[in-house]
Amino acid sequence: xxxxxxxxxxxxxxxxxxxxxxxxxxxxxxxxxxxxxxxxxxxxxxxxxxxxxxxxxxxxxxxxxxxxxxxxxxxxxxxxxxxxxxxx
Numbered sequence: 001x002x003x004x005x006x007x008x009x010x011x012x013x014x015x016x017x018x019x020x021x022x023x024x025x026x027x028x029x030x031x032x033x034x035x036x037x038x039x040x041x042x043x044x045x046x047x048x049x050x051x052x053x054x055x056x057x058x059x060x061x062x063x064x065x066x067x068x069x070x071x072x073x074x075x076x077x078x079x080x081x082x083x084x085x086x087x088x
Contacts, residue, residue: 044068045086 044064048056056064068085075082 042050047064048054072085
């Protein structure tokens with residue numbers, strides 16, 4: 001399978017000012033820079049578990065999927081590197 005997505009890493013210029021746009025709790029610059037964000041709402045897993053039937057109807061699932069895709073598209077356009085996206 002090879003190195004996959006980790007064969008090349010791209011880093012955003014750290015001089016960019018994102019402080020007013022994100023809810024960054026802590027920034028660590030070693031060994032590689034990364035951000036720790038505050039949790040600003042329930043996770044997708046919490047929403048699914050809290051639903052009446054334990055799953056989302058098609059309309060709600062589509063709504064969340066579109067929001068997640070748009071968010072990831074925005075992060076990628078800002079050259080953010082992320083490790084994984086999960087429901088929890």
